[in-house]
Amino acid sequence: GIQVEQSPPDLILQEGANSTLRCNFSDSVNNLQWFHQNPWGQLINLFYIPSGTKQNGRLSATTVATERYSLLYISSSQTTDSGVYFCAVGMNYGGSQGNLIFGKGTKLSVKP
Amino acid sequence: DAEITQSPRHKITETGRQVTLACHQTWNHNNMFWYRQDLGHGLRLIHYSYGVQDTNKGEVSDGYSVSRSNTEDLPLTLESAASSQTSVYFCASSRRVGSEAFFGQGTRLTVV
Numbered sequence: 001g002i003q004v005e006q007s008p009p010d011l012i013l014q015e016g017a018n019s020t021l022r023c024n025f026s027d028s029v030n031n032l033q034w035f036h037q038n039p040w041g042q043l044i045n046l047f048y049i050p051s052g053t054k055q056n057g058r059l060s061a062t063t064v065a066t067e068r069y070s071l072l073y074i075s076s077s078q079t080t081d082s083g084v085y086f087c088a089v090g091m092n093y094g095g096s097q098g099n100l101i102f103g104k105g106t107k108l109s110v111k112p
Numbered sequence: 113d114a115e116i117t118q119s120p121r122h123k124i125t126e127t128g129r130q131v132t133l134a135c136h137q138t139w140n141h142n143n144m145f146w147y148r149q150d151l152g153h154g155l156r157l158i159h160y161s162y163g164v165q166d167t168n169k170g171e172v173s174d175g176y177s178v179s180r181s182n183t184e185d186l187p188l189t190l191e192s193a194a195s196s197q198t199s200v201y202f203c204a205s206s207r208r209v210g211s212e213a214f215f216g217q218g219t220r221l222t223v224v
Binding site: 030031033035041042043045048050086088090096097098099100101102103104105 | 143145147153154155156157160162168170200202204206208209210211212213214215217218220
């Protein structure tokens with residue numbers, strides 16, 4: 001099946017710093033989403049981005065589907081950005097096209 | 113507002129008991145999913161459904177079953193709960209293959 005690898009696994013930042021999280025995937029996808037899991041365990045949708053670039057406030061994401069990677073940028077980080085960031089992809093073919101396959105996540109800690 | 117809700121949010125049960133976790137969505141989405149989240153494994157797919165009367169096994173389906181009798185609900189049943197099924201369970205839904213998926217708030221299940 002498709003492999004989803006996220007890097008780095010852990011990241012510690014000082015408040016105000018910028019960061020880039022990476023998601024590599026091993027096959028053609030019809031869906032790519034970035035989620036933030038907050039300290040209460042809730043999965044928050046950040047971006048639905050199977051291709052192209054999107055921005056939402058301090059966060060932006062880029063997916064280059066032909067090269068099988070996606071990047072999540074966090075600028076001017078805040079302590080509320082702490083948590084785990086997941087990348088999830090859906091395969092572009094096969095009987096299970098609708099399913100999301102998750103990476104293992106990047107754990108971000110933002111220090112005041 | 114349309115939403116996806118899980119119940120209960122927390123449950124403790126004994127080994128060998130049958131347990132059912134509820135998932136209800138009001139978006140009229142065709143696709144519904146159940147995942148479990150464990151430390152070191154990320155989110156793994158248990159079962160999924162692409163429509164009424166359609167159910168399929170995911171990566172970790174042993175010991176679980178689902179049924180889809182209407183569009184809104186996909187209950188997850190643990191036939192005979194085991195300690196290995198202690199986990200956080202997430203339900204999700206999406207309109208169609210490749211479209212954005214949305215997650216419920218999760219159910220923390222402890223099997224003692």
